[in-house]
Amino acid sequence: MPELVPVLTEKEIQKTVESLSRKISNDYKGKSLVLIGVLKGVLFFLADLARKLSVPVEIDFVWASSYETGDTSCGDVSLSCDIKTDIRGKHVLLVEDILDTGKTITSILPAIEKLGPASIKVCAFIDKTERREHECPTDYIGHSIKSGFLVGFGLDYSGKYRNLPAIYELKF
Numbered sequence: 001m002p003e004l005v006p007v008l009t010e011k012e013i014q015k016t017v018e019s020l021s022r023k024i025s026n027d028y029k030g031k032s033l034v035l036i037g038v039l040k041g042v043l044f045f046l047a048d049l050a051r052k053l054s055v056p057v058e059i060d061f062v063w064a065s066s067y068e069t070g071d072t073s074c075g076d077v078s079l080s081c082d083i084k085t086d087i088r089g090k091h092v093l094l095v096e097d098i099l100d101t102g103k104t105i106t107s108i109l110p111a112i113e114k115l116g117p118a119s120i121k122v123c124a125f126i127d128k129t130e131r132r133e134h135e136c137p138t139d140y141i142g143h144s145i146k147s148g149f150l151v152g153f154g155l156d157y158s159g160k161y162r163n164l165p166a167i168y169e170l171k172f
């Protein structure tokens, strides 16, 4: 059985979400925002963040999966960017659970750009920097870590541990 080493408590997570939401609300004051979440990992982060924003928001989702069964990205991202919201001329914030190689975000961005938004920024709860291969925007970051495989608060290992309210490093 892999060991779960605590990284962020529920309280620390909520403090970070609050600070991100304050920054974002301030930057988009007087505007409205379309949050586009990358499923499935983003589900709790997006739900918590959206409820703390003080600007009007619309919410939509794209699907992406790169870790089909384990803890190393196979490099091929399977994507579904079929969003239903009309984002033409609107400000978009792409919301991710964690940035790793950068492949997922850099694969999604062109598909969103094609839909003609007024602007696109990226918000990720965790920026995992060591394995970055594709330069990607990091406009709003909750926490930066160098390496390690994290689970909880939406992050999974083979579909498990997503529902843990805190974040842990999985030690194999």
Ligand code: IMP
Binding pocket: 038, 041, 066, 067, 073, 077, 096, 097, 098, 099, 100, 101, 102, 103, 104, 105, 128, 148, 149, 150, 151, 155, 156, 157
């Ligand atoms: P990237 O495409 O390599 O940047 O990987 C990003 C995606 O891989 C994220 O959206 C996560 O779903 C997944 N991922 C990357 N690192 C972790 C991790 O430490 N735990 C769980 N999922 C991860």
Ligand code: MG
Binding pocket: 038, 039, 040, 041, 042, 096, 097, 098
């Ligand atoms: Mg993800």
